[in-house]
Amino acid sequence: MGVHGMVIRLFPRSIRARLTAIATAIAALVLFATSAFMLATVPGNLRDVVLDRVEVSVRRIASEARAGELSTSIEAPARVHFLEVVTPDGDVLAATTGRHVHWRLKAFQPSELEKLYISETWAPQELNGDETHFLVMSMLVPTRDGPVAVYGASSLTDVDRAIRWFEIQTFVVTPLILASVAGITWLVVGFALRPVERIRAKLAEITGQDLSRRVPVPDTGDEITDLATTTNDTLDRLERSAETQRRFVADASHELRSPISALRVQLEVANAIPDETDWPATGAVALTAVDRLTGIIDELLMLARLDAGTVAPRRVVDMCRLCAEQVRRRADTRVVIVPDLCASAPVYGSPVQLDRLLTNLLDNATRHAETRIDLEVAVIEGRVVTTVTDDGEGIAPEDRERVFERFTRLDSAKAKDQSGSGLGLALSREVALSHGGTLTVADHSPGARFVLVLPCHEGV
Incomplete structure (x- = not known):
């Protein structure tokens, strides 16, 4: 009971709700994983770009200081805010003109030669006094006059702005995107399931008393x-x-x-x-x-x-043998049966049903024949053709299909035999159709000729 209740709570019963929840969960997983990856990597990559830019400038100035080619005025490259060379006593030997920043240099004094020191700090700019976030790099360089410290700084404002944008995306834009995904999924799934609802409603209207109604078929092809x-x-x-x-x-x-x-x-x-x-x-x-x-x-x-489509057990049946057995059983009847059978005429079917078919045809012929019934079996172009011909009064052309209707008995049949049911020929045609064949009344005079055509067994 507990497990079943948990399943119901975790997974809504509605397919629409389930698909919306799954789509939203997948979108949330992708968005949060992407955002987390970007927050973990992009700020570091941006700082590395700034760091590389400052390092190149610091090492260039350090090289000039070692060679004694240092100028008092240093031209800072683009996006490098400040470069400065200072003695251990705090005297400024060279600096970037026009972009001085108030530094507390003692906090960044390097202690080892040729080693890069990196730090971040907030410092006021001289022009407006606003606090700006800087990345500061320093290096102690030996010169002919003694070691000097080379400083370089670059603003991290763009980096901070990018980080804030990613944070806004993660905590503000991402929920909005998820809400949009949920809403769109809800609408799309609802639209897609609308034909299903119409099918369900139509099925609910269909009862056992009226099975003629059908559900609507959408033309989407899905x-x-x-x-x-x-x-x-x-x-x-x-x-x-x-x-x-x-x-x-x-x-x-x-x-x-x-x-x-x-x-x-x-x-x-x-x-x-x-x-x-x-x-x-x-x-x-x-x-x-x-x-x-x-x-x-x-x-x-x-x-x-047969109407229900039930298939009786089937095997290879020789129609010649079935006909010969029928002739043997009817040896004492008032009508002579003259067989004309080929050597073999195998078909694949139910022995019981095929024997019943022949019985009905021969019973019908016996009732109407005067003195003789001709029974012929031949294999013609891959088909087994069985004909039953009597010498009676025959069947009018307009009645040749009606005789296969259930409980149909012509006046001549009623006059000859009151005990008939009118089912024999109908059953015979159903058996023929169920075996992939046909049963028809052919032109013949005098009398009537029934022609049964069945597929010949492929093994022949």
Whole structure:
């Protein structure tokens, strides 16, 4: 509990607040590290520049003093405020004209020959009396008349001004920059997350009763666009799944109501007059109704799985073998099945579903055929083509697509067989489509011809 509370305190729940805090923290780290580095190095570098300038001038005057070429008036270079040569007794031998500064020289008297002494001091200028910060350098130099002290001084006003500027930047400008970074980040992140909020609001309006609505997709082409697209794809799948469930419930209730009602009536009548009931015949009729119910339920369940995109276990299946097995099972039917099978026609698919497809096609052909069904399997241009042709009355061109709709039964089908469910051909087409193939009704006379086309297995 404590750790969780600490996480909440350290990291706000809002992504906008978190990103703003992170950006501000990174900016603060960079700015303070840069400022600290500059405060630690720039003043020293500036003092080194002043120091080098004064040292060059002091050593030049010291060289002139050793050689006895010293002039009483010393011309100071630019940015060197004051140069002076003094005896140990305090007598000034040479000095910069017009820029004298009141020095307390005893405080800077060098004691060792040829050694540079460096110090900083505040001293009044003679012209206006204002205290000025100076860097002072001195050196004791041997001459023919005895040792003399060479002094040089340069103002540190520019250095102090730069240091104050850096301090102001660190303690005044840096917080302002951080506040600007925080504000800009807050606004930018809020603008970037605005499409996310619209997506969230739209999702909150979508309910299970209405899955047709979609979230807005921004045209920015970024991750939020991908999120919105994926969300809509998910909603599409949910809508299809919900529609599949509703259709399954509607199909089941529609198709199961009639046989269940008929079975109930038969059993109620038999139970009402048990002495006059032919129980073996009633049982046979009940078993027939149960078989029909079982077949309908199996077809509905398979259609529901196909609608939901469920992929059944698949392997390489030889369509010729499946067809040959179908012919063997139907050897005693009233209609003769004439097979014309190639040597091998492998496809990659579900044996159960493909066998169900052939069963439905042959059952349909058997109901409508007069005397003969032609069953042909061939491999043509990388496709396995299976045709089922009967010699019945055929299917009108305007009905050739309608027969694949669920619970659609043409008048001729109802006249020949009242027990059909109208699901067989619909299921067969769904199986074909799920295997990457097609199932259509081709022109043929007399009778009807169903053409199943499936991709041939690549291993062939």
